[in-house]
Amino acid sequence: MLLLATIAILIGGIIEIFPMVMIESNVPRIESVKPYTPLELAGRDMYIREGCVGCHSQMVRPFRSETERYGEYSKSGEYIYDRPFLWGSKRTGPDLQRVGGKYPDSWHFNHMLEPQSISPGSIMPPYPWMIRDELSLDLLPKKIKALRTLGTPYPEGYEQIAIADAQKQAERVAGRLKKDGIEMDGLEKKEIIAMIAYLQRLGTDIKPKAQATK
Numbered sequence: 001m002l003l004l005a006t007i008a009i010l011i012g013g014i015i016e017i018f019p020m021v022m023i024e025s026n027v028p029r030i031e032s033v034k035p036y037t038p039l040e041l042a043g044r045d046m047y048i049r050e051g052c053v054g055c056h057s058q059m060v061r062p063f064r065s066e067t068e069r070y071g072e073y074s075k076s077g078e079y080i081y082d083r084p085f086l087w088g089s090k091r092t093g094p095d096l097q098r099v100g101g102k103y104p105d106s107w108h109f110n111h112m113l114e115p116q117s118i119s120p121g122s123i124m125p126p127y128p129w130m131i132r133d134e135l136s137l138d139l140l141p142k143k144i145k146a147l148r149t150l151g152t153p154y155p156e157g158y159e160q161i162a163i164a165d166a167q168k169q170a171e172r173v174a175g176r177l178k179k180d181g182i183e184m185d186g187l188e189k190k191e192i193i194a195m196i197a198y199l200q201r202l203g204t205d206i207k208p209k210a211q212a213t214k
Helices: 002-022 038-049 064-070 105-113 128-132 140-149 162-179 191-201
Strands: none
Touching (some): 038 140, 038 162, 038 191, 105 128, 105 191, 128 191, 140 162
């Protein structure tokens, strides 16, 4: 009986899973959804490192109670380049799938530095080391190559300029922070810059381009 059950599970798994893995047309796609930039990739890694997914989901369900609070419900094609996906399963804090472009960069900076100064009563802990510590981009070329192997459409050879692209985007984020009165030496090299870039990307691929912050 155990042998027969194992065979049945294997056959069912092959029938259900194999076509989804091998047939490209089965993968849901949205034309406006693009791969993360190198800086956003670095920020996403920090989001994972700090355990943000433990308190924040990234999945707006198609219910009025959700869309009224968080915005447009999530589409499966929005997650095609998320490896691993960060849907989450708990909302100690709000869902972040549509947080991109909702607040200025300075809001995120101050929120990570001292959450209660932005959201009174929040139980979110501060992350001062992200403002203090310098961002390491050394692994970006290897990340780009690995993701391209998995099917993310980064151009061939893009890993050679990925660090330079990340630095350019970091300078733009730091420039916006400085316009809002946030100035410190080497701001464009701090970890917080990558985190802000990632948060500002979330959910913006299906928004009108004018609303997205890059």
